[in-house]
Amino acid sequence: xxxxxxxxxxxxxxxxxxxxxxxxxxxxxxxxxxxxxxxxxxxxxxxxxxxxxxxxxxxxxxxxxxxxxxxxxxxxxxxxxxxxxxxxxxxxxxxxxxxxxxxxxxxxxxxxxxxxxxxxxxxxxxxxxxxxxxxxxxxxxxxxxxxxxxxxxxxxxxxxxxxxxxxxxxxxxxxxxxxxxxxxxxxxxxxxxxxxxxxxxxxxxxxxxxxxxxxxxxxxxxxxxxxxxxxxxxxxxxxxxxxxxxxxxxxxxxxxxxxxxxxxxxxxxxxxxxxxxxxxxxxxxxxxxxxxxxxxxxxxxxxxxxxxxxxxxxxxxxxxxxxxxxxxxxxxxxxxxxxxxxxxxxxxxxxxxxxxxxxxxxxxxxxxxxxxxxxxxxxxxxxxxxxxxxxxxxxxxxxxxxxxxxxxx
Amino acid sequence: xxxxxxxxxxxxxxxxxxxxxxxxxxxxxxxxxxxxxxxxxxxxxxxxxxxxxxxxxxxxxxxxxxxxxxxxxxxxxxxxxxxxxxxxxxxxxxxxxxxxxxxxxxxxxxxxxxxxxxxxxxxxxxxxxxxxxxxxxxxxxxxxxxxxxxxxxxxxxxxxxxxxxxxxxxxxxxxxxxxxxxxxxxxxxxxxxxxxxxxxxxxxxxxxxxxxxxxxxxxxxxxxxxx
Numbered sequence: 173x174x175x176x177x178x179x180x181x182x183x184x185x186x187x188x189x190x191x192x193x194x195x196x197x198x199x200x201x202x203x204x205x206x207x208x209x210x211x212x213x214x215x216x217x218x219x220x221x222x223x224x225x226x227x228x229x230x231x232x233x234x235x236x237x238x239x240x241x242x243x244x245x246x247x248x249x250x251x252x253x254x255x256x257x258x259x260x261x262x263x264x265x266x267x268x269x270x271x272x273x274x275x276x277x278x279x280x281x282x283x284x285x286x287x288x289x290x291x292x293x294x295x296x297x298x299x300x301x302x303x304x305x306x307x308x309x310x311x312x313x314x315x316x317x318x319x320x321x322x323x324x325x326x327x328x329x330x331x332x333x334x335x336x337x338x339x340x341x342x343x344x345x346x347x348x349x350x351x352x353x354x355x356x357x358x359x360x361x362x363x364x365x366x367x368x369x370x371x372x373x374x375x376x377x378x379x380x381x382x383x384x385x386x387x388x389x390x391x392x393x394x395x396x397x398x399x400x401x402x403x404x405x406x407x408x409x410x411x412x413x414x415x416x417x418x419x420x421x422x423x424x425x426x427x428x429x430x431x432x433x434x435x436x437x438x439x440x441x442x443x444x445x446x447x448x449x450x451x452x453x454x455x456x457x458x459x460x461x462x463x464x465x466x467x468x469x470x471x472x473x474x475x476x477x478x479x480x481x482x483x484x485x486x487x488x489x490x491x492x493x494x495x496x497x498x499x500x501x502x503x504x505x506x507x508x509x510x511x512x513x514x515x516x517x518x519x520x521x522x523x524x525x526x527x528x529x530x531x532x533x534x535x536x537x538x539x540x541x542x543x544x545x546x547x548x549x550x551x552x553x554x555x556x557x558x559x560x561x562x563x564x565x566x567x568x569x570x571x572x573x574x575x576x577x578x579x580x581x
Numbered sequence: 582x583x584x585x586x587x588x589x590x591x592x593x594x595x596x597x598x599x600x601x602x603x604x605x606x607x608x609x610x611x612x613x614x615x616x617x618x619x620x621x622x623x624x625x626x627x628x629x630x631x632x633x634x635x636x637x638x639x640x641x642x643x644x645x646x647x648x649x650x651x652x653x654x655x656x657x658x659x660x661x662x663x664x665x666x667x668x669x670x671x672x673x674x675x676x677x678x679x680x681x682x683x684x685x686x687x688x689x690x691x692x693x694x695x696x697x698x699x700x701x702x703x704x705x706x707x708x709x710x711x712x713x714x715x716x717x718x719x720x721x722x723x724x725x726x727x728x729x730x731x732x733x734x735x736x737x738x739x740x741x742x743x744x745x746x747x748x749x750x751x752x753x754x755x756x757x758x759x760x761x762x763x764x765x766x767x768x769x770x771x772x773x774x775x776x777x778x779x780x781x782x783x784x785x786x787x788x789x790x791x792x793x794x795x796x797x798x799x800x801x802x803x804x805x806x807x808x
Contacts, residue, residue, distance in 0.1 A: 233583065234583060234584045235583055235584065235682040236583035236682055236683070237604065237682050237683070241604055244602050244615070245601075245602045245603060248602070248643075249602065249617075249640055249643045249644055250643075250644050250645060250648075252602075253644065385583055385584075386583070386584055471612075473615075474614065474615065474640075475604050475605055475612060475613070475614040475615030475635070476612060476613075476614065477611055477612040477613070478612065482611070486611065541586075541599075542586075542682055543584075544584055544586075546584065
């Protein structure tokens with residue numbers, strides 16, 4: 173019974189935890205302009221994250237070592253340091269975007285100026301990271317994030333022509349008024365949003381936090397292979413509902429409020445309230461995950477004690493990094509920069525950084541010394557290599573497309 | 582439990598692949614650093630691994646090239662007065678239990694690394710509790726008085742013992758007639774029981790962080806606090 177419960181809870185958490193500010197904003201932006209014609213990019217991204225999250229989770233369960241621990245071992249201190257710097261720059265950017273996202277979501281309710289909400293949110297996030305148990309952080313926000321299912325309900329309530337939607341998705345039929353280069357730019361952005369590197373930092377470190385062993389591989393795989401695709405379905409529901417409501421009106425999405433508009437239009441006040449609850453939970457949960465990922469990775473590079481499974485004073489370096497990165501994120505947000513812009517930048521640069529993270533994971537998952545009989549099989553390796561190619565293309569194209577399209581204008 | 586792996590220290594290993602950059606875990610499984618470098622010593626048998634090195638200096642050296650040496654120089658310049666700063670922390674190989682996906686030590690992380698010899702510190706002496714021979718608390722060490730001994734080096738002569746009231750380091754209890762009068766009276770009253778106890782009447786128990794009086798405080802001829 174407890175096994176079933178553990179699997180169910182893990183799946184629910186993975187669904188809610190999959191969607192963060194990057195997925196919310198990017199899917200709504202894409203939905204309003206391209207409908208479901210970019211659904212393939214989300215699907216590819218979801219398959220990719222499943223492949224590599226499964227590998228990193230398996231490595232953590234079998235060897236007890238988390239991602240950045242191994243990145244340094246396999247790349248050496250020099251390249252490892254470069255990798256650490258760039259990965260952490262992007263994860264910090266994502267952390268900033270998530271904290272800003274919580275503030276924007278709360279602002280929708282409180283109508284207090286964002287700059288007054290941001291410090292409160294930053295302190296709350298830091299308190300949760302310092303005091304709360306790992307299982308609370310992982311499960312409570314993940315499960316509350318399921319409130320975003322309201323977007324799927326909204327699609328159903330809007331009663332669209334499902335045949336037309338499916339046709340658009342399967343054929344990748346770009347609307348005629350959009351250019352191919354913006355189409356490609358948003359494909360890369362969706363890919364980056366779905367495969368954000370912090371997800372594997374968090375997932376593998378979480379495995380060590382929860383003392384996974386090879387016996388837990390079944391549960392882990394269920395979480396990844398059921399939870400993430402359902403999270404991807406939630407992303408598609410956001411895109412679809414935005415297309416149905418905002419598409420005909422030619423409204424483009426620049427605020428978090430606009431992301432919630434389709435739900436308000438389809439389900440009214442109560443629906444909107446549920447959506448906002450989902451926004452707060454999803455972004456707050458993701459803020460915790462990204463903040464932890466920064467501290468996990470830096471501590472893992474230096475070998476310092478990390479983790480929520482020991483008391484804070486046992487892992488002082490780890491908690492210092494948590495506090496400092498929260499402070500840094502707060503400082504950036506207090507410059508009045510728009511969190512939505514930070515989000516857009518963070519998903520594109522995530523795409524750039526993808527190979528740095530995923531290549532070492534693929535290598536270690538094949539190491540017979542560490543993995544023994546749990547090393548990658550043919551399927552995992554075939555998928556891993558194919559996705560490494562896809563990742564390389566996305567990473568190379570990201571910045572040129574960013575400049576060429578002037579951030580998707 | 583993670584997958585059981587053989588102890589690699591009992592077989593042939595490739596140092597860079599299997600030892601360098603591996604996580605260090607102490608006897609309780611707590612993390613204490615990475616294997617940033619490995620110390621080799623020439624013995625009769627040949628070059629032998631005698632210790633593991635960890636810490637910033639060892640790591641920065643391994644970044645290599647001009648970047649590595651520049652960073653080491655910079656790291657030293659941050660605190661030029663610290664002579665041993667270029668010397669990394671050392672972990673003797675005898676403290677290593679096994680090597681698998683991490684390096685497991687047989688000691689606690691608090692006692693695993695050595696750089697300089699352990700010495701006594703003034704900062705530890707001040708603040709220690711002072712106990713009567715019977716065990717009752719007589720006060721705490723507020724200060725330590727040194728005087729030049731043979732060879733001109735300063736030697737501990739007495740401990741200033743009193744209740745730890747505020748104002749002990751303002752100087753009113755040591756210097757005569759320091760003004761203003763009002764402050765002198767208040768601080769003087771707060772420290773009316775403070776006195777200097779000659780070092781021959783005390784026994785410093787460093788491990789217990791306490792000072793024991795050889796005879797009761799009342800019977801000791803106390804030196805004048807003022808000099």
